[in-house]
Structure formats: C-alpha cells, structure tokens
Amino acid sequence: MNALTTQNVSTLTKLVKCVNAYSKRLSSHFIYFPDNEAPLEGETSKMNMMQAINNAMDLTLKNDPTAVLFGEDVAFGGVFRCALGLQEKYGKDRVFNTPLCEQGIAGFGIGVATAGATAIAEIQFADYIFPAFDQLVNEAAKARYRSGGQFPCGGLTVRAPCSAVGHGGLYHSQSPEAYFAHTPGLKVVIPRGPITAKGLLLSCVRDRDPCLFLEPKILYRSANEMVPVDDYTLPIGKAQVLREGDAATLIAWGTQVHVLLEVAQMAKEKLNVNVEVIDLMSILPWDEETVCNSVKKTGRCLISHEAPLTSGFGAELAATIQEECFLHLEAPVSRVTGWDSPFPHVFEPLYLPTKWRCLDQLEKLLRY
Amino acid sequence: MALKCGVRVFKLNTIRQAVRLLSTHSSPEAVQNAKVGDFPGARAPYVTELKFLSEASYDPIxxxxxxxxxxxxxxxxEEPNIDKETLLNMYKTMVQLSQMDKIMYESQRQGRISFYMTNYGEEGIHVGxxxxxxxxxxxxxxxxxxxxxxYRGMTVTEIVNQCYGNCEDPGRGRQMPVHYGSKQHNIVTLSSPLATQMPQAVGAAYALKRVPNNDRCVICYFGDGAASEGDAHAAFNFAATLDCPVIxxxxxxxxxxSTPTREQYRGDGVGAxxxxxxxxxxxxxxxxPLAVYRAVAAARGRALAHNQPVLIEAMAYxxxxxxxxxxxxxxxxAxxxxxxxxxxxxxxxxRQYLEQKGxxxxxxxxxxxxxxxxxxxxTMQEAEKKKLPPWKEMLEDVYYEMPPRIQKQxxxxxxxxxxxxxxYPLDKYQPE
Incomplete structure (x- = not known):
C-alpha cells in the first residue's frame, strides 16, 4: 500500500513537473527587470515577492499588537505561502483561517478595523473578490464619509493575488483594478516586485484609509531583489519613472511594467529611440502629475494593462491625458491591453498585451 | 430544536437514542451492530435506513x-431584577420613540424631511x-x-438633526434620514445595504476579545429579510468558527x-x-421587554465569559x-x-407591568x-432653522487626506x- 502510494506520488510529481514546464513556457511572456536601488540604506536580503510580502506582514505583526492576518488557508501559510511561518510565530489568534467566504472575510475585516485594530485580509485570488465587492465598495470605502469621520476603516488592508500566471484561465488570471478604481474612498495599489511590494504593503497597512493590495501572482517566485530588511514605506498615490526618455511615455502597473521595460529596450535597439517608462503603482488615487508631466515632455503615450480594454483603467488615464496634455500630444493616446473577452486558458499568449503587441503599437504611435 | 443531546451520539450503547435524534416524531428501529462514522466533516452514527430530515423533524424553537x-x-x-429607575427609563424611551416616530412620520408626509422609518411594535426589543x-x-x-x-443617551435633537442632514449632523448630511451613528455612544454609523453590518459585527467582536481584560461585547441587530442575505450566513459561520463575543x-x-416571512424562508424561522x-x-x-432583557443579559454573560456567539430571534410585528x-x-x-x-x-x-408594580x-x-x-x-423647529453643512463637505472625508484629484474637483x-x-440653493448651506 505504501509502495503504491509512493509510486503514485512519484508519478504525480513527474506530472506536476511536466505541467510546470509547460506552464513556465506559457508564462514567460516577460523578462523580470529587478529594482537595483534600495529605497533605504542598510542591510538587504535577497527575497522574492512572496518573501517580501511575508516580511512586511511579519514586521506588522511584530510591531502592532492589534494586527491580525486571516483568510482562506492562511493558517498554514496561504496557498501562495505569503503567510508562511507567521502563525507559528504570532499565534492562532493572530494568524488564522476563516470559512470559505469572501464577503465574510471582507466584512469581518471591516469590523476588526472598526473596533480599532489592524486587519490584513487575504482573498485567495482576486478573481474571487466579487462576493466581497459589496463590503468593499459600499462599506469599507464609504465608512469614513458616511459617518463624518467617526468610524473610518483605515485599519483594513485586503490582499489579493491577481493577473496572468500562464495557466490560470478565466478564474485565476483577472486584473480587477478598474472595478475598484471607480470607488471613491478605496485605495488600490499594485507592486511590480519585492521592493515595491514590501514598501507599499507596509504603507497600505498603516494608511488611514482602506486599501486593496493586488499582488501579481506570477511575481511571487519569479521576481527576486535585494530588499532592505528594515522597515520602510513607499508613498501611495505616487508613480515612479523607471526609465527616462523623450520619444514616448509608456505606462503600466504590476507585471506589465516589466513588459514595457523590455519594449523600451527593444525600442532603443530596433528603433533607436528613448522612451520613458512609468510604473503607476497606485491606481487609486493615481499620480496625475507625474503622468502628465511626462506626456507633456514626450508628446506620445502608450498605456498597457492586462485587463480588458473597455473601461479598463487605461481609459481613465487616456481621458485625463487628452484633457491635460492636449496641445502637447503628437498622436492619440494608445492602449494595448487584454482583449474584450474573458481571460482564456490556452490562448493566453495571444490574449496578453505582449511586448510584440506593445512594440507594434509603439511603432505606429511614433510614426503617427 | 430537539437535537440537543449530541454528546450521546458518541456512546455506542445509546445508539438507539442516537438514531432517534433524527426525529422526535418517529422511532425508527434500532440498528444492530451500528457504528459511529468518523469523517473529517462529521462524526455521527451509521444507519441502514435512509431518512431525509424535514421541517417536521424538529420541534419549533x-x-x-x-x-x-x-x-x-x-x-x-423569571422576572428580572431591574431597579425602578431603569424600568421607568425603559418605558420612557419606548414612549419617546413612539411619539418621535409619529411626528417624524407626519413631517415626512408634509415634505419637511425626505424619508423616515418608524419603529412601531418593536420598541420592546430595543429597550429590552x-x-x-x-x-x-x-x-x-x-x-x-x-x-x-x-436608551443609550442619543438625544432627540441628535436624531432629528440627522434626519434633517443639517450642520449639526455628525454624518454631515451625506446620508438619508435614519442613518444614525455615534462614536460617543458606541453606535456604528448605519448604512443602507442589508446585512452588511453582520460580518462586520463579528469582526469587531473578534478584535474586542483580543483586547486584554476585555469587558465589551458586540450586538448586531438585523431583520428577518436581512437574514436571507449571504452576509447573514457568513456572519453566523464566522461568529461560531472564530469564537466571537457577539450577540x-x-x-x-x-x-x-411587503414580503411576508412565509415567502422569505422555509423552516423554523431565523432561529433555526x-x-x-x-x-x-x-x-x-x-x-x-423583560423577555428580551433576560435573553440579552444571559447572552452577554455567555459572550463575555466564554467568547460564545449567541443568536436571539425576537418575534414581533x-x-x-x-x-x-x-x-x-x-x-x-388592517x-x-x-x-x-x-x-x-x-x-x-x-405599562401594565409598571402599573401593577406601583x-x-x-x-x-x-x-x-x-x-x-x-x-x-x-427640536424639529430648531433643526429646520439650522443651515446645511458647507457645500465643500460634499468632497471631504472621502479619504483621511484629500487627494490632488479631489482637490482639483x-x-x-x-x-x-x-x-x-x-x-444652486447655496443659501441653504453654511458659508465656509
């Protein structure tokens, strides 16, 4: 019986390896560009994004005795292992499983925050956040406003793994930032790697308003950087210019930042132009100043996101850019995004706004 | 609810009784050599007779x-030991409430406020x-x-100011009438979506129980309609699995x-x-009110002593x-x-109870x-004279700090x- 089990496990392992190899091939739609500059002087440690998030939550639980971390399967570390070891370290009353119910998780988190404590709620996949939409949009977001500041719910941070992963299909791949970006009162933040993940997550946790922290799940293990081990925060609402240029402004967030960084490199090599690349980092509120200053300088703008085109957050950027930068624009603002279909499984390589689609569009933009 | 002796299930020599647990109305034959099934999801006796439970399997609560x-x-x-002053305060609150309801309801009919909801028939649940x-x-x-x-001490003035949404409403006139809230009185500001407060109450109770030497519990009110929302089930399940001191x-x-309970649910009410x-x-x-008092007092004791969640279904009209x-x-x-x-x-x-007590x-x-x-x-005459809050408060309190894009707006x-x-009716608003 045992031998049989072992044999089964071994077959399974082989199968999983095989599937992994297959998915890796599918998922390598980008090259990771690590951050080389630490936002803080002092000791650094090599971490992937999962470890950086774990580190940020570790610091939170260590320094804030009211902080609790919860969600589905969080007790054993979470399905993406971001909470690994934290229950052992901080106890079952601070790091715990909840029943399988997203609206319950969000509502529970709002209650924790209402009572004055710090809540880090994990939604297992951003694709499953929609049962919690009411709690986040009607409750968390409006708590401060409707009570005249009596019962804000800034203690709440909701973390959710998002975006393409190579094999996620319809329900393990979505990027739902635009739905939430339409909600005054929420903050929506997406890191591009370990350093930004740690700094932004610590900002979200300490922010006086409820935050939705979307974690591009493909970066959990594929993104490695030298991350400061000490505590630091990165400002919410501020974009970062990652590469300076004068020919066009490329804007993205999350994984797509890396696609655009590669496109910028290709543009230099193939087209001999320098394009500027901006990581928006914060979707709500978003950094209009940095974006518009850049577009005024370059006169051309390409926005790229994995979520579908129609009413994607790129639409908001494009509308504001045309309004604020109209006389500086040399071409209409371009958007390269996921297509207006559900996120497809085997067609993922064709669905995503790949570097080739972005380069293609950039060429058209420069020629316009 | 006759399923009350679950402990016996584990005793093999009381299998007959265990099987009987499936029904209080019939006595299926005892199963010979039966064993207890020990699944991760349930530990219960095996039987060889298939039986579906129904509403009739349980006595009504x-x-x-x-x-x-x-x-x-x-x-x-069973008469609770409540002092005279408290009893009178309970009664006076009920009367104040019914009279406020009457006048506020009429004032809406006269177009003086935009909306109102009365509490008639449920005053006993409130004060109890x-x-x-x-x-x-x-x-x-x-x-x-x-x-x-x-009862908690919010004044008629505070309530009326909220209904008028004037400059003394702590909610700054942003919500419809009857959406009260008071930090001072530990009453979390209401919102319109139904049942959303339920998992929130559970989360708040969890946070309170973690406070050293906690002596506070949470009470969450909701209706028979709200209990059909998904949030209600979420709240019950979270309260139980996370051992929250919540009533x-x-x-x-x-x-x-307009939907009567017979179209809202089947089974033995929300309590089931x-x-x-x-x-x-x-x-x-x-x-x-005394029955409600007894139940809530006992529930509070359980909640605080054992971090035990309690459901009370208060029947009213x-x-x-x-x-x-x-x-x-x-x-x-009619x-x-x-x-x-x-x-x-x-x-x-x-009132009759109080009269009988003299x-x-x-x-x-x-x-x-x-x-x-x-x-x-x-109070209404005074509230009507008060200006609405300055119009810029329309865009305040969205965030702790106003982001540049809202400043721009x-x-x-x-x-x-x-x-x-x-x-625009700018004269109605307080000057900045």
Missing part, C-alpha cells in the same frame, strides 16, 4: 416570555436589549433600532417591506439557523409601514395590524406622552459656482 398579554409576570422566578447591555458594548444596527440609540439579534417582525451553525440560540417574545415610501395596507389586512397594535403592543404590556399611573403617563411630543416638535466646482452660483 419555543418562544420565551416573562410577561403575558396583560403585562403580568407568568413565572415569578439596550438595558441588558453595557453602554460600552458596540452596537451594529440595521435601521429600525432607534430605541437602542435613545446576533434578529428582529423578526414578519415582513421585509443558529444552533446547527454552532451559535447558542434562543427565541423570545419581542413584544415583551412591524406595526408601521416599512418606510414613508410604503403603504402596507396594499399587502396585509385587522392584522390592529391586533398587533393593541393586545400585543409592547408599550401597553410594559411604579406608574395614568397621570404620569399622560404627562410623559405630552412631554415626549413637545420635545420632538420643539473642489476647485472646478468653486469656479463653476462663481459664474453659475445663482442656479
């Missing part, structure tokens, strides 16, 4: 009461529960619990706007959902219309309303009603008003 229809204590041992709690216990309410707010108090008043999910559960007569936007005679007979407004009136019942008389009652009415009328509106201000 009994309705606990202390007072009869005439306000007489049925069993002296409020009196059994500590003022520091956190309240998550639905919208028909104004008696709890009044879930269902005001089962028979109607969700408590025990199977792991909540201590009781059903009480919501027209009897929504004597008034759902809101000022509703005419309930379109869906229920005689039905009359019955609940007369012989089952919690105010009448409680704490109250007709003269005091007349003076109280008059005083209660006058207070509301006077304030500026846009300012510029617009410079040229078009005459087309």
């Amino acid at each position: 009994p309705i606990y009461r202390v007072l009869d229809h005439n306000g007489q204590v049925i069993d002296g041992r 529960s409020a009196a059994a709690l500590s003022p520091s216990d956190l309240v998550f309410a639905q919208y028909r619990e104004v008696g709890v707010l009044l 879930m108090l269902c005001r089962n008043n028979g109607y969700a706007i 959902r408590g025990a199977p999910l792991g909540l201590r559960t009781a059903r009480v007569d919501g027209t009897d 929504r004597v008034g219309h759902h809101s000022t936007s509703d005419d309930s005679t379109a869906y229920r007979p 005689e039905e309303i009359h019955k609940w407004n007369s012989e089952e009136s919690p105010i009448r019942k409680f 704490y109250w008389d007709v003269e005091s009652d007349e003076a109280l009603f008059k005083e209660a009415r006058n207070r509301v009328v006077k 304030v500026k846009q509106m300012e510029d617009h008003l410079k040229n078009y201000g005459e087309h």
Whole structure:
C-alpha cells in the first residue's frame, strides 16, 4: 500500500513537473527587470515577492499588537505561502483561517478595523473578490464619509493575488483594478516586485484609509531583489519613472511594467529611440502629475494593462491625458491591453498585451 | 430544536437514542451492530435506513416570555431584577420613540424631511436589549433600532438633526434620514445595504476579545429579510468558527417591506439557523421587554465569559409601514395590524407591568406622552432653522487626506459656482 502510494506520488510529481514546464513556457511572456536601488540604506536580503510580502506582514505583526492576518488557508501559510511561518510565530489568534467566504472575510475585516485594530485580509485570488465587492465598495470605502469621520476603516488592508500566471484561465488570471478604481474612498495599489511590494504593503497597512493590495501572482517566485530588511514605506498615490526618455511615455502597473521595460529596450535597439517608462503603482488615487508631466515632455503615450480594454483603467488615464496634455500630444493616446473577452486558458499568449503587441503599437504611435 | 443531546451520539450503547435524534416524531428501529462514522466533516452514527430530515423533524424553537398579554409576570422566578429607575427609563424611551416616530412620520408626509422609518411594535426589543447591555458594548444596527440609540443617551435633537442632514449632523448630511451613528455612544454609523453590518459585527467582536481584560461585547441587530442575505450566513459561520463575543439579534417582525416571512424562508424561522451553525440560540417574545432583557443579559454573560456567539430571534410585528415610501395596507389586512397594535403592543404590556408594580399611573403617563411630543416638535423647529453643512463637505472625508484629484474637483466646482452660483440653493448651506 505504501509502495503504491509512493509510486503514485512519484508519478504525480513527474506530472506536476511536466505541467510546470509547460506552464513556465506559457508564462514567460516577460523578462523580470529587478529594482537595483534600495529605497533605504542598510542591510538587504535577497527575497522574492512572496518573501517580501511575508516580511512586511511579519514586521506588522511584530510591531502592532492589534494586527491580525486571516483568510482562506492562511493558517498554514496561504496557498501562495505569503503567510508562511507567521502563525507559528504570532499565534492562532493572530494568524488564522476563516470559512470559505469572501464577503465574510471582507466584512469581518471591516469590523476588526472598526473596533480599532489592524486587519490584513487575504482573498485567495482576486478573481474571487466579487462576493466581497459589496463590503468593499459600499462599506469599507464609504465608512469614513458616511459617518463624518467617526468610524473610518483605515485599519483594513485586503490582499489579493491577481493577473496572468500562464495557466490560470478565466478564474485565476483577472486584473480587477478598474472595478475598484471607480470607488471613491478605496485605495488600490499594485507592486511590480519585492521592493515595491514590501514598501507599499507596509504603507497600505498603516494608511488611514482602506486599501486593496493586488499582488501579481506570477511575481511571487519569479521576481527576486535585494530588499532592505528594515522597515520602510513607499508613498501611495505616487508613480515612479523607471526609465527616462523623450520619444514616448509608456505606462503600466504590476507585471506589465516589466513588459514595457523590455519594449523600451527593444525600442532603443530596433528603433533607436528613448522612451520613458512609468510604473503607476497606485491606481487609486493615481499620480496625475507625474503622468502628465511626462506626456507633456514626450508628446506620445502608450498605456498597457492586462485587463480588458473597455473601461479598463487605461481609459481613465487616456481621458485625463487628452484633457491635460492636449496641445502637447503628437498622436492619440494608445492602449494595448487584454482583449474584450474573458481571460482564456490556452490562448493566453495571444490574449496578453505582449511586448510584440506593445512594440507594434509603439511603432505606429511614433510614426503617427 | 430537539437535537440537543449530541454528546450521546458518541456512546455506542445509546445508539438507539442516537438514531432517534433524527426525529422526535418517529422511532425508527434500532440498528444492530451500528457504528459511529468518523469523517473529517462529521462524526455521527451509521444507519441502514435512509431518512431525509424535514421541517417536521424538529420541534419549533419555543418562544420565551416573562410577561403575558396583560403585562403580568407568568413565572415569578423569571422576572428580572431591574431597579425602578431603569424600568421607568425603559418605558420612557419606548414612549419617546413612539411619539418621535409619529411626528417624524407626519413631517415626512408634509415634505419637511425626505424619508423616515418608524419603529412601531418593536420598541420592546430595543429597550429590552439596550438595558441588558453595557453602554460600552458596540452596537451594529440595521435601521429600525432607534430605541437602542435613545436608551443609550442619543438625544432627540441628535436624531432629528440627522434626519434633517443639517450642520449639526455628525454624518454631515451625506446620508438619508435614519442613518444614525455615534462614536460617543458606541453606535456604528448605519448604512443602507442589508446585512452588511453582520460580518462586520463579528469582526469587531473578534478584535474586542483580543483586547486584554476585555469587558465589551458586540450586538448586531438585523431583520428577518436581512437574514436571507449571504452576509447573514457568513456572519453566523464566522461568529461560531472564530469564537466571537457577539450577540446576533434578529428582529423578526414578519415582513421585509411587503414580503411576508412565509415567502422569505422555509423552516423554523431565523432561529433555526443558529444552533446547527454552532451559535447558542434562543427565541423570545419581542413584544415583551423583560423577555428580551433576560435573553440579552444571559447572552452577554455567555459572550463575555466564554467568547460564545449567541443568536436571539425576537418575534414581533412591524406595526408601521416599512418606510414613508410604503403603504402596507396594499399587502396585509388592517385587522392584522390592529391586533398587533393593541393586545400585543409592547408599550401597553410594559405599562401594565409598571402599573401593577406601583411604579406608574395614568397621570404620569399622560404627562410623559405630552412631554415626549413637545420635545420632538420643539427640536424639529430648531433643526429646520439650522443651515446645511458647507457645500465643500460634499468632497471631504472621502479619504483621511484629500487627494490632488479631489482637490482639483473642489476647485472646478468653486469656479463653476462663481459664474453659475445663482442656479444652486447655496443659501441653504453654511458659508465656509
């Protein structure tokens, strides 16, 4: 019986390896560009994004005795292992499983925050956040406003793994930032790697308003950087210019930042132009100043996101850019995004706004 | 709920009884050599007879009461020991509430406020529960619990100011009438979506239980309609699995706007959902303030001593219309309303109790009603004169700090008003 089990496990392992190899091939739609500059002087440690998030939550639980971390399967570390070891370290009353119910998780988190404590709620996949939409949009977001500041719910941070992963299909791949970006009162933040993940997550946790922290799940293990081990925060609402240029402004967030960084490199090599690349980092509120200053300088703008085109957050950027930068624009603002279909499984390589689609569009933009 | 002796399930020699647990109405043959099934999801006896449970498999949850229809204590041992001052405060709150409801309802009809919801028929649930709690216990309410707010010390003035949305409303006129909230009184500001407060109450209770030497619990009010929302199930399940010191108090008043409970749920009411999910559960007569008091006081004790969540289903009748936007005679007979407004009136019942105790008389009652009415009328006259908050508060409190894009929108509106201000009712708002 045992031998049989072992044999089964071994077959399974082989199968999983095989599937992994297959998915890796599918998922390598980008090259990771690590951050080389630490936002803080002092000791650094090599971490992937999962470890950086774990580190940020570790610091939170260590320094804030009211902080609790919860969600589905969080007790054993979470399905993406971001909470690994934290229950052992901080106890079952601070790091715990909840029943399988997203609206319950969000509502529970709002209650924790209402009572004055710090809540880090994990939604297992951003694709499953929609049962919690009411709690986040009607409750968390409006708590401060409707009570005249009596019962804000800034203690709440909701973390959710998002975006393409190579094999996620319809329900393990979505990027739902635009739905939430339409909600005054929420903050929506997406890191591009370990350093930004740690700094932004610590900002979200300490922010006086409820935050939705979307974690591009493909970066959990594929993104490695030298991350400061000490505590630091990165400002919410501020974009970062990652590469300076004068020919066009490329804007993205999350994984797509890396696609655009590669496109910028290709543009230099193939087209001999320098394009500027901006990581928006914060979707709500978003950094209009940095974006518009850049577009005024370059006169051309390409926005790229994995979520579908129609009413994607790129639409908001494009509308504001045309309004604020109209006389500086040399071409209409371009958007390269996921297509207006559900996120497809085997067609993922064709669905995503790949570097080739972005380069293609950039060429058209420069020629316009 | 006859499924009360679960411990016996584990004793093989009482399998006969264990099998009988499946029904209180029939006695299936004892299964020979039966064993207990030990699954991760359930530990229960094996049987060889397939049997589906139904509503009839369980006795209905009994309705606990202390007072009869005439306000007489049925069993002296059950009469709670409440001092005279508290009892009178409970009664005065009920009367104040009913008179405020009457005048505010009329004022909406006259177009003086935009909306109102009365609490008729449920006053007993409000004061019975409020009196059994500590003022520091956190309240998550639905919208028909104004008696709890009044009992806690929120003034008629504060309530009326909210309904007018004037410059003294702590909610800054942003919400419709009846969306009260008071940090000072530990009453979390209400919102309109139903049942959203339920998992929030559970989360707050969890946070409170982690406070060293905690002496606060949470009470969450909701209706029979709200109990159908997914959030209600989430709340029950979270409360039980996470051992939260929370009292879930269902005001089962028979109607969700026009939908009667027989179209809202099957089975034995909302209370039937408590025990199977792991909540201590009781059903009480919501027209009897003393029964509600006893239940909530006991629930509070359990919640704080053992971090045990409790579900109380308080049975009542929504004597008034759902809101000022509703005419309930379109869906229920007038005689039905009359019955609940007369012989089952919690105010009448409680007054009779107080009279029997020698704490109250007709003269005091007349003076109280008059005083209660006058207070509301006077307050409304004052509230009407007050300006609305400055218009820029429309864009404040969205975030702790106003982000640049909202600052820009304030500026846009300012510029617009410079040229078009005459087309807006700016004189109604306080100057900046």
